Amino acid sequence: MKYVFIGAGAIGSTLGARTARAGHDVLLCDVAADHVAAINARGLEITGPVEEFTVQVPAVTPDGLPDRIDRAVVAVKSLHTAAAAELLRDRLAPDGFVLSVQNGLTAHHLSNAVGESRVLSAFVNIGADYLEPGRIIQGNVATFRIGELAGGVITDRVREMVSVLPYAQATDNVLGYLWGKEAYGAMLWAGAVSDLPIADTLDTPRYRPLMIAIAREVLAQAPVKVEGFDGFEPDDLDGSLDRLALFNRRSAKRYSGIYRDLVVRKRKTEIDEMLSELHGPIFAKIGEVIHDIEQGRRVNCVENLNELADHAASLRPAS
Numbered sequence: 001m002k003y004v005f006i007g008a009g010a011i012g013s014t015l016g017a018r019t020a021r022a023g024h025d026v027l028l029c030d031v032a033a034d035h036v037a038a039i040n041a042r043g044l045e046i047t048g049p050v051e052e053f054t055v056q057v058p059a060v061t062p063d064g065l066p067d068r069i070d071r072a073v074v075a076v077k078s079l080h081t082a083a084a085a086e087l088l089r090d091r092l093a094p095d096g097f098v099l100s101v102q103n104g105l106t107a108h109h110l111s112n113a114v115g116e117s118r119v120l121s122a123f124v125n126i127g128a129d130y131l132e133p134g135r136i137i138q139g140n141v142a143t144f145r146i147g148e149l150a151g152g153v154i155t156d157r158v159r160e161m162v163s164v165l166p167y168a169q170a171t172d173n174v175l176g177y178l179w180g181k182e183a184y185g186a187m188l189w190a191g192a193v194s195d196l197p198i199a200d201t202l203d204t205p206r207y208r209p210l211m212i213a214i215a216r217e218v219l220a221q222a223p224v225k226v227e228g229f230d231g232f233e234p235d236d237l238d239g240s241l242d243r244l245a246l247f248n249r250r251s252a253k254r255y256s257g258i259y260r261d262l263v264v265r266k267r268k269t270e271i272d273e274m275l276s277e278l279h280g281p282i283f284a285k286i287g288e289v290i291h292d293i294e295q296g297r298r299v300n301c302v303e304n305l306n307e308l309a310d311h312a313a314s315l316r317p318a319s
Contacts, residue, residue: 002027003164004066005073006084008035008044008059010128010257011101012075013136017044018166020057027066028059029087036061038134048128048137049252062087070096073165078104078273085113092118099146099161103185103270105178105277107149120158122146123177125230126167127253129260139253141167143229147174151224176227183218184232184244186283187211189274192258193289193304199254201305203245210282210309212237213316217280262293263300285311 001024005016008030020026028044030036039059046053069091076084081102088098092114099120100107110119127139144167146158154170162168171177190210191201201207215237219226226234231243248254261269271290275283285308292298 001025001070002066003071003073004029004069005075006087007074007076007080008032008039009075009077010130010136011124011126012073013044013130014046014126014128014138015073015075015101015124015165016057017046017053017055017136019164020044021053021055022164022166024164026057028057029062029065030059031061032133033061034133035059035130038132042134045135046138047131047135048139050138050141065091067091068093071161072096072098074098074100074102074106074110076102078102078106078270079268081106081109081273085109089113097157103181104273105182106273111149116149119149120146120161121149121174121178122161122168123171123174123181123229125181127251129253129257130265137252140247140251142247143177144168145171145174145177145227145229147171147177149174151175171227173225173227175224176222177229179219179222179224180226180229180232180234182222182278183215183226183234185274186214186218186278186286187244188256189258189271189283189286189290190214190308191305192256192262193286193293193298193300193308194302195263195300196302196305197248197254198256199245199248202241202248207305207309208238208241209316210305210312211241213312214282214286215240217282218278221279258290259300262290268294281315282308282312 004027005012008028036059043054043056070093097118101122123145125142162170231247232240275287
């Protein structure tokens with residue numbers, strides 16, 4: 001069986017490299033021609049504290065995809081999901097399926113293209129970053145869960161992907177993990193407006209009420225039982241901040257992918273997709289600040305985070 005990774009950035013390359021090294025037939029696909037060229041010329045290099053290795057794995061740009069795809073792993077940014085889905089619409093084999101390993105609640109784009117019955121979803125909290133063409137840093141090992149969108153049962157195809165992909169475990173409540181990631185992710189969105197590392201935004205007393213408030217705002221919208229992971233527990237948000245700060249201090253990935261999009265790669269973030277999923281006055285304010293940074297009206301600094309903290313405090317009922 002060939003496993004085609006649509007998106008060979010931080011997560012796609014980390015998972016794809018380890019899957020290929022385990023002996024599976026892997027093809028990477030990415031729109032960045034220089035990244036694809038580097039992988040084909042020198043191999044895909046995974047660096048960092050977890051393990052360092054280089055694996056030879058074929059890579060193509062979208063125009064080089066085969067006409068038939070049996071198994072697709074979609075690892076693009078959420079704003080590119082619709083485009084990735086179109087690549088699969090007429091290529092997915094009749095008995096094939098797609099696994100999303102993305103941030104956010106993106107499965108509907110894939111379902112629209114290939115049918116809901118052929119889409120699996122995953123929660124990935126592994127920390128990784130794109131460094132340069134052909135080179136990825138994996139900062140830690142963390143929770144990775146795969147499941148059916150409808151939940152309730154662990155199917156043979158879920159078991160297949162768990163057996164193929166590194167670190168993966170099966171779950172009958174993948175949406176519960178994804179909503180937990182939405183809450184934790186909202187904290188990361190808040191912290192990304194500053195120039196502080198993730199751990200500092202989580203355990204600085206000035207920002208704890210903000211982090212708890214934004215997590216509560218998101219959790220109130222969850223339509224399923226929310227699952228805990230890597231120190232995050234939905235019923236203990238105060239303790240979660242301590243545990244998540246420790247988890248991030250142990251990782252070589254000090255800044256979120258959101259921060260890197262804004263400061264390092266200087267490209268559009270996934271904020272508009274997140275704003276379509278999450279509602280509430282605190283996240284709306286976060287979106288406003290992120291838009292300002294994207295459009296050059298602000299820079300990443302602690303003053304932005306202070307403004308968010310003050311905004312969240314202003315919304316609390318008077319005692």
